[in-house]
Amino acid sequence: MRWVFPIVVVTLLASLLGVMYLDYVVDPEKNLHNFPIALVNQDVGDTLGAPGQQKYVNFGDQVVDGLSKAVPTDKIDLRVVGLNESQQQMQSAQVYGTIIVPGDFSKRLGNLGVGSVVPGDIERPIITLQTNPRTGAFATAIAQRFGNEALTQVDALVGKQLTDQVRAQLAPPPGGPPAPELSGATRITLSHPLNIVVDQYRPLPGGSGEGLTAFFYSLLLLLVGMVGAMIIHQLIDSALGYLPTEWGPWTVHNPPTQISRLRTLLLKWAAVATLAVIVSAVYLGIADALGMQIDRPLALFLYGAFVIIAVGFTCTSVLAAIGTAGLIVNLIIFIVLGLPSSGGTVPIEATPRYFGWLANFEPMHQVFLGTRAILYFNGNGAAGLSRGVWMTVLGLVIGIVLGLVVTRYYDRRGLQRKPVGAKQMA
Structure with a gap:
């Protein structure tokens, strides 16, 4: 009958609409793939340790290695680039966010370790997560969620290494008096040493x-x-x-x-x-x-x-x-x-x-x-x-x-x- 044909056509068209419009929005986290994030390591490293036991360390390199291992490569395209290149990619919408490790990262971590046993004012080392709001609110939310999850893992990893380093520095020589016990507040500070700052790169204007x-x-x-x-x-x-x-x-x-x-x-x-x-x-x-x-x-x-x-x-x-x-x-x-x-x-x-x-x-x-x-x-x-x-x-x-x-x-x-x-x- 003639009235059946238009019903069939509209039903097929409606089915296609349903698949296309629901499939792309039902589970974005599950569908995440090749999501580009830039990683900039500006850390110049530092020489840490007691006199006679000093060694050069670069905690920024450890952050890069930790993120590379923590990031699911099938979901996130982590690009290790320089600061200028990361800014160019942000300005051309090639990446949705950038993680920046500052140049004094190792120095501040070392100061935090020393400050945990020596009185004085210290500042926690900063890692900045820059989002790219001009790529869209949804992309920004994904970038921020990824950064928070990945950097939390890095914070725990760096904290463990820093705690071990401080304990090693406090270890007494053979036959000497026992090492002082770290206070609870000190252990908490050392176990989560990073200050993760979320910032917007070129925020969108009003309108x-x-x-x-x-x-x-x-x-x-x-x-x-x-x-x-x-x-x-x-x-x-x-x-x-x-x-x-x-x-x-x-x-x-x-x-x-x-x-x-x-x-x-x-x-x-x-x-x-x-x-x-x-x-x-x-x-x-x-x-x-x-x-x-x-x-x-x-x-x-x-x-x-x-x-x-x-x-x-x-x-x-x-x-x-x-x-x-x-x-x-x-x-x-x-x-x-x-x-x-x-x-x-x-x-x-x-x-x-x-x-x-x-x-x-x-x-x-x-x-x-x-x-x-x-x-x-x-x-x-x-x-x-x-x-x-x-x-x-x-x-x-x-x-x-x-x-x-x-x-x-x-x-x-x-x-x-x-x-x-x-x-x-x-």
């Missing part, structure tokens, strides 16, 4: 929605490109007499216009291009009026118009190629598969691996990278703008080629837009 404005702005661009193209397709086809137009209880069906498929597509593309420029300017004005932080308005306007054109051209080409079924194809490509693989809310490294494969070519991910780079990373090409622009160019080329080739082929074969079985137009 950034905790890093979500880039995602929602990208979604708006994609939606207006896709939905706008579908509306333009319907209205122009109606005006040309190929589709009826309903106004309440009345139906208007204009006589078909003598026009080729190619010219019809070019007419729709012209409407999409005009729409793109207008809507991109409107979105920019709305964002500014609402207090959204925009440092590069011209770049955002141009990129927004470009994205709408690329998405709109491709959607109209798909509709020209396969007709009404193109509505479902466009929905699947741009929305069903696109949103969960965008990386805009949950980072790609915290989703099932097939989302990473989809992110290689899905339009939403490319648009998000470009928009985020403009809004949060000063238009840095390495932060995603270069990829966003070139992938949008590729999408536009695919849409143009598909539309031109298919409509030209239909016109050459005389496949006019008419009911099946109807005679050809004169």
Whole structure:
């Protein structure tokens, strides 16, 4: 029966939606893989020990070794780099956080050991965990959780080594008086010697929605490109007499216009291009009026118009190629598969691996990278703008080629837009 087919189609589409949208958010910790964290060791080491028993130590190297062993390599991509390189990777959204061991780390640990048995003021050595809030709130939370768990293990490891070292220094010579017993407070201090400080690298300014404005702005661009193209397709086809137009209880069906498929597509593309420029300017004005932080308005306007054109051209080409079924194809490509693989809310490294494969070519991910780079990373090409622009160019080329080739082929074969079985137009 005819009513069964649409139910089956919608059920299948709803099932795909359910899998895609729930699978990427149900258990990010379980799906965590290749999550990039930078590790910077600036410790220069120090010479510790009693006179005649001194030796050079570098506790920073021990922290690096301890973290390398404690970190699950299948989940965390721990990158041991210099400070300048770590900052470059933070500025280009290549890592979600950085652990920094300062240059005086060993010296402060040594002072802490001495201070535990000699009166005087001492400071606990610091390890800094820098988060990268411009990569998104969810990524920041994962980086902070990882840092707290890993550095807690390192704190216990370093504390054990420091306690053993102090006990060795207090050990009496053979035949001498017994060593003084460490007090409870001293043992607690030595067992957890590190001061772990969490800091934000380049905090987001106000009006950034905790890093979500880039995602929602990208979604708006994609939606207006896709939905706008579908509306333009319907209205122009109606005006040309190929589709009826309903106004309440009345139906208007204009006589078909003598026009080729190619010219019809070019007419729709012209409407999409005009729409793109207008809507991109409107979105920019709305964002500014609402207090959204925009440092590069011209770049955002141009990129927004470009994205709408690329998405709109491709959607109209798909509709020209396969007709009404193109509505479902466009929905699947741009929305069903696109949103969960965008990386805009949950980072790609915290989703099932097939989302990473989809992110290689899905339009939403490319648009998000470009928009985020403009809004949060000063238009840095390495932060995603270069990829966003070139992938949008590729999408536009695919849409143009598909539309031109298919409509030209239909016109050459005389496949006019008419009911099946109807005679050809004169």
